[in-house]
Amino acid sequence: MRRVLVALVAVSVLSWTGNLFAAHSDYGCINCHAPHRNGADPLPDGSYGVPLWNNDQLGGGSNNNLPTFQLYSSPTFDKLGITISQPDGPSRLCLGCHDGSYSHITDPDKIFRPEDLAHSHPISFVYDQALAQNPNTHLKDPTAPDDLLGGDTIANVLLDSKGKVQCTSCHDVHTSGLGMDMLRLGTLNSDGSVSERDLCRACHNK
Numbered sequence: 001m002r003r004v005l006v007a008l009v010a011v012s013v014l015s016w017t018g019n020l021f022a023a024h025s026d027y028g029c030i031n032c033h034a035p036h037r038n039g040a041d042p043l044p045d046g047s048y049g050v051p052l053w054n055n056d057q058l059g060g061g062s063n064n065n066l067p068t069f070q071l072y073s074s075p076t077f078d079k080l081g082i083t084i085s086q087p088d089g090p091s092r093l094c095l096g097c098h099d100g101s102y103s104h105i106t107d108p109d110k111i112f113r114p115e116d117l118a119h120s121h122p123i124s125f126v127y128d129q130a131l132a133q134n135p136n137t138h139l140k141d142p143t144a145p146d147d148l149l150g151g152d153t154i155a156n157v158l159l160d161s162k163g164k165v166q167c168t169s170c171h172d173v174h175t176s177g178l179g180m181d182m183l184r185l186g187t188l189n190s191d192g193s194v195s196e197r198d199l200c201r202a203c204h205n206k
Helices: 002-017 075-080 089-098 129-133 197-201
Strands: none
Touching: none
16 A cells, blocks of 8 residues: 555656646646537638637637637837737637636636737747848747757747748747747756756847
């Protein structure tokens, strides 16, 4: 009996401090995907290639009536003429739950109200060489190999299929995400928090 209890405690500690902490797939694929239902909901823009979205589980899923978000803006973006649209692609899928429509998410820090995207990292905008080459952005070339990404590129690892920054650029909701926020890069501390320096440095050179 004692050995069983020790083993259970050890598993609990490893789950809390390891890379699997709070991974969405720990709760089962069905929360997001419905591979055996005709009613599985593809993205409104099919070119993103994320089919089989579980509309039943998400209070509306990817086609739900998301609120109209107040979007991020800055003097730098204004000078560059960068247009940020309402969330699309993978970010829209994330917000299918994190807009507060999914009853299982009760932590207010995990819910984005209509005004919150104006004060967070911008999403759903194109990050390309032209943007990086502007000296005002202090961004790395997304097509250049980077040691922080294991020699791969920002475009391959962090951007979506349309070359956009999305929620998934920073967060990996499957089993490789680090810490409570499931970050793609960083150093996992003993308390389960993550040092985010490497994540920011993956794109920013200032």
